[in-house]
Each structure stands twice: as structure tokens, then as C-alpha cells.
Amino acid sequence: MRWLIGGAAAVAGGMVARRLLGGAGRGSDQWQRVQARRHGARWHVATVNRPAGEVAPGGRFPEPLAGLGDAVEVQVRPAPGGRGTEIAVRLRDGARLPAVAAARRVTGRDPDQAIRAALRESKQLIETSEVLHPDYPPTTEPTPVNKPLRMATQQGRREGRL
Structure with missing residues (x-):
């Protein structure tokens, strides 16, 4: 054995x-x-439960995506199985150095975080006509004890995970 x-x-x-x-x-x-x-530049994709005509009426995207401007490339295509529309977004400038990306992520200025937040907010605007905030209105006043939860919620908006 x-x-x-x-x-x-x-x-x-x-x-x-x-x-x-x-x-x-x-x-x-x-x-x-x-x-x-x-x-390389990574595609970030969100599926929206609306037809393509309602996702970008007249070729205009919701404000969070439009706010990213020419720095990103946006594609709209039907979702597999006829389940709405896919919105795909990626940076135009291509690859970045991993060390620079890690430093930007720590400081909260990573373009991928901005893309994820814009996609999430755009999906909410298209489907419900409002952006839902999990941390607002707060149910308690800010204290040192609940600061870790407030920071995790704020980071989750950019990273997409809690």
C-alpha cells in the first residue's frame, strides 16, 4: 500500500x-x-432581456455606456436561444502591462472595473429604468464596525462580486 x-x-x-x-x-x-x-483586451458581456431595438434605440446606448466614450468598442447581438440581446464591451487600446493593471485595480482606476460597472448599470436601466443600489439608503449610520461591509459593497459595484 x-x-x-x-x-x-x-x-x-x-x-x-x-x-x-x-x-x-x-x-x-x-x-x-x-x-x-x-x-489582450477582454470582452465583457451582459445579456439583457430586451430586443436589440430597445437596447440602443437610434444607435444611442444608455448613459453609463455612452459615458465611456470612444475608449471602448461596443457590440450588440442577439443572445443565444432567442433570450434577449447581448451587449459586449472591450477597451480599444488593447493589451496593458499586468503590473500597471494591478496597480490601477488597487487604486480603483482600472478601466475593466469601469466597464463592468457601466455594463451592470446599463442592464439595469434597460430592464427596469433605474439603477438599483444595494447600499442606499443605508439602514444604519456609518460606524467603524460596519465600515468593512460598506467598503465591500462599494468594491462589489466595480468588481461584480461580493
């Missing part, structure tokens, strides 16, 4: 070493493709 556990540990160790060292073969090619995609 010990030789079975030892053999499994050796195989797992070899797989980890190959992944870390970027060994030859199909796996490393896939890893390189994933890395190339990460550094």
Missing part, C-alpha cells in the same frame, strides 16, 4: 513540476494561449 501512495505522490509531483517549469507538449501550448488571451 505504501508503494501505491508513494507512486501517486511521485506522479503528482511530476505533474506539478511540469506545469511550473512549462514542460514541452500540448499542455504548455495551451498555457501560452491562455496567457496571451489574458494580456
